[in-house]
Amino acid sequence: MDGKTIARQCTLCEAHCGILVTVEGEQVTRIEGNPDDVLSKGYICPKATAMGGLHHDPDRLRTPVRRVGDSFEPIGWDEAFREIGQRLRAVRAAHGPSAIGMYMGNPAAHSSSVIYGVALRTALLTRNFFSASSIDQFPQEFVAWRMFGANVLMPVTDIDRTDRLVILGANPAVSNGSITTMPGAKLRIRDVRKRGGTVVVIDPRRTETARLADEHVAVRPGGDVYLLLGMLHVLVTEGLCDERAVRAQCAGWDELSGLVATTTPDRMAVHAGVDADTIRRLARDHAAAPSAVLYARIGVCLQTTGALTHWLVNTINAVTGNLDRVGGQMFATPPVDIARYGKYLPMGYGAWTDRSGTQKSFRGELPVSVLAQDILAEGPDRIRAMITYAGNPVLSTPQGGRLDEALESLDFYVAIDMYVTETTRHADIILPPVSPLEREDLNLVFPVFSVRNNVRFDAPVFEPPADGLEDWQILARLLTEVVPLPARRVTGRALTGVLEQLSPLRLTAAAIATGPYGILRKGRKGLTVNRIRSTAGGVDLGPLVPRLRELIGTKDRKVQLTPPDLLAALHAVLDEADTATSAGYDLQLIGRRHLRSNNSWLHNIPSMMKGRDRCTVLVHPDDAATRGLADGDPARVESSVGTIVVPVEVSDDIRPGVVAIPHGWGHREPGVGWQVAAAQPGVNVNLLHDPTRTDPLTGTAAVNNTWVRVSPVVTERDAADSDRIGVPAAG
Structure with a gap:
């Protein structure tokens, strides 16, 4: 039987490596790296080869199912949506909109369907929205907001042009980068060294990345914040920063100098678990390099000092002249320039709290660590119904072992998922989307954080089944069920008809047309979805360029080195430092x-x-x-x-x-x-x-x-x- 080969991306992690999927009939026979992919250039990791196994998995749900006792039985789409709508509306009518909670997992960001996930969250009018971001990246977003004026302004590591790469709490040799999308990270790290640069990994474990580096510094867990403070002391007190340049770009130099006056390497060493001489050398080497960048990720993010550590990372890059600079921290120019508009998005920090009054809202959601308590705690404001879209929070979030009990206690729970997982086994109805290989897509999120400007298209490998729905179609139907509508039988059908025409790809096409490379700015040579679709390896949009001046959203248009809440939190940490x-x-x-x-x-x-x-x-x-x-x-x-x-x-x-x-x-x-x-x-x-x-x-x-x-x-x-x-x- 003749086969065919389709170029697309692996969507199982943030790298989205380009792959070539060969099929014969309805069977995937081979998956290999696409050498023409403009970002991954033929690299893939073993996970990419699992795309075929995922598609063919006999355990993957192909039709909606409804709980009957301790098992599930198939149910039609229309019947499922009708029951979901009735039950969710009943909960809302009896207890208010915040009686319905929603959780959105990491897989949602791996397709443009996330647009409809956000739309559904908005239509619910609930305060009880949760996502994997609060077990992943909230500290980085918070710091970006406080320092640069927008949570999406999380800087990207310009790994392909740096002379010195220092990695804290990240393992890109395995992850291929995160909030710095760099497929083939092993090769990129080796290239830093090949061109005469230096790579240092700071981590309690000698990771796969550390084995590729020039140096491994085995910091104590939680010690990163002290190590960075010791480095800042050296940079400031030894005059290793261009103070004039720092003052031109940043606000808060005097406060920062006062802050680090006492954080000597000798004082910080015992808390960092790293000797003082090493701290001094790391600081001096960073200042002396022609270009240098600190890159930190989830290992330091998921700590009580997560926000503080990312603040100090950005600060060191800034005061050494490596912010918004080739070879340092930079900001991408994606085809849909989300970062340009981030400063206009309200963060709603502290606009409401969880039911205990302890945790504040941030960018319209609460941290997922409170989900179980906010379902189980008795009272008029408890969560009584849930919608989960992807993710597996029973396994991926710390809930003191109570999330199973909490989900089982709900009045109603609907899940959008391909499997009956540890989480969705508690659902009343599960709505499975088609396989990733059965849909076309154009991701909007990861080009915002890529190490090189690019855009790539995900071509479908198989035709979706006639009775299958994509993620966005499921979310759109749910949206029509929860939006308060008069004469729902008529207006609901009308709204459904409108949304069926507004696929994420159509919305993306309009956004690209108005973006920095679009036809409305570049004329006939501008970027269009059709052009992207016809280029099997994607479109290379060039290296990152300095652009913070046009993006920054702070009142004085300067980088804030000493945000008050971060300063206060740091003083508390220094007062309580103890090993x-x-x-x-x-x-x-x-x-x-x-x-x-x-x-x-x-x-x-x-x-x-x-x-x-x-x-x-x-x-x-x-x-x-x-x-x-x-x-x-x-x-x-x-x-x-x-x-x-x-x-x-x-x-x-x-x-x-x-x-x-x-x-x-x-x-x-x-x-x-x-x-x-x-x-x-x-x-x-x-x-x-x-x-x-x-x-x-x-x-x-x-x-x-x-x-x-x-x-x-x-x-x-x-x-x-x-x-x-x-x-x-x-x-």
């Missing part, structure tokens, strides 16, 4: 990620599950020896809120006093619909994290510095626990 352990817990737990695993998405694809167990606790040999642990032994890992049992992996890649466990595992709950995943070992590490322990400015859960203790499994009861998902702590 002591807590209540008998003597090890610090951090997360880690594997090349073949992306959260919980790929655990049902057999090709991704080959090899040894990857859900292990990584322990330094010295720590293993003092606890009587050997490689492969089951170990009990306990925190103040929970206990799990996992196999030990002994390695000197981890700093002494630190252990690491990946998240996204634990698929053995009853009713889970992915059979391959359910047969895998692994436990839910988020059972160990206290949901009340957060970054105080954004409410982002601090899951990368939890105090734990690790001990051998020594009793029959302990051995039995090794087959369990994990248990919350007593009380």
Whole structure:
């Protein structure tokens, strides 16, 4: 049988590497990197090859299903939407709009359907909106807002032209970049060194990225903020900054100088876990390099000092002249220039809070760490119905083991998902979108954070089934059901008819036409969707260029080096700085990620599950020896809120006093619909994290510095626990 090959992108992670998908009939036979892709240039990681397995997975839902007892049965689309509308409207009528909550997971950002996700959230008129951003990037967005005047102005690392790359709490050799989209990051890092540059990785673990670097600095978890303060002290007090240039671009130099006057490397070293001489050298080398950039990501983001660390990262880049500069931190010029309009978007910071009054709203949502409590706490304002769009918050967020109970207690729950997961198994109705290979798309989000300006089209590989719906179509139908309409039978059909014509691709086409490369600005040579569609490897729009002056949204049009709330939070941290352990817990737990695993998405694809167990606790040999642990032994890992049992992996890649466990595992709950995943070992590490322990400015859960203790499994009861998902702590 003759085959065909389609050029598109892998949409399983932020890199969106270009792929060539070969099919024969209705079967994917091969997936390989596209050498003509303007961003990934032929590179792919093993995850890309799973796109075929995802499409063909027999466990993937192909039709809506409705809960009947402890199982699900098929239901027609019209009947499903009718029941959903009736039940959601009933909840809203009885308890108000905020009785309906909505959660949007990371996969939503991987297609332009996110436009309709935002539209549905708006139509609900609820204060109880949550997303994966508050377990991912809120501190970076908050800092961008405070320093540059817009949350979307998160700077991109110009890795392809820098002379010095310093990476904190990120592992781009595995992730291929995040909020700095850089497919083929391994090759890009090697290219920095090939052209005579230097790469330094600051991380408690010798990561896959650290192995490619010139230097690895094993910082103590939570120590990054102190290390950066020590560096700033050196930069300021030794006159390594061009003060005149800094004052021209930034506000707050005098306050910053006063702040770091006492944060000497000798004082900061004990809290950073890095010696003072290394801190001094890192600062001096950064200032001396022709161009240099600090790049930080999720490892430092998900800590109580997440916002502070990202603030100091941006500040060091700014005062050394590496902000909005080739080879430093820059801002992309995407085909739909979202960043240009970000300063006009209200953040609504603190406009409302969670039900406890503790966590503030930010950009129209609450941190997901409060979701379980806001469902379970009795009272007139509790969440009584939920909509989830993608994501698996039962596994991916710390809820003290209570989110299962919370979701089960809801009056009604509808999920948009391709699987019956640990989360969606609690749903009353699940609405499955078609496979990614059955839709065409043009992503708007990731070009905003790419290391080179570009735009690429996702061509469909297969025709969608006649009775299948794309994500946006499902969201649009839900929107028509929740919008208050008079004479709903008539006006509802009319609204549905209008929305059916407004696909995200049509909306994107209009936005591109008015964008920086569009036909309304460039004339006949301007960019159009048809031109992008006809270019199999995408359109290269050139290198990043300095443009902060046109984007910045602060009142004085300057970068704010010392935002008051960040200053106050930093003083609190300095006053409380302490390296002591807590209540008998003597090890610090951090997360880690594997090349073949992306959260919980790929655990049902057999090709991704080959090899040894990857859900292990990584322990330094010295720590293993003092606890009587050997490689492969089951170990009990306990925190103040929970206990799990996992196999030990002994390695000197981890700093002494630190252990690491990946998240996204634990698929053995009853009713889970992915059979391959359910047969895998692994436990839910988020059972160990206290949901009340957060970054105080954004409410982002601090899951990368939890105090734990690790001990051998020594009793029959302990051995039995090794087959369990994990248990919350007593009380």
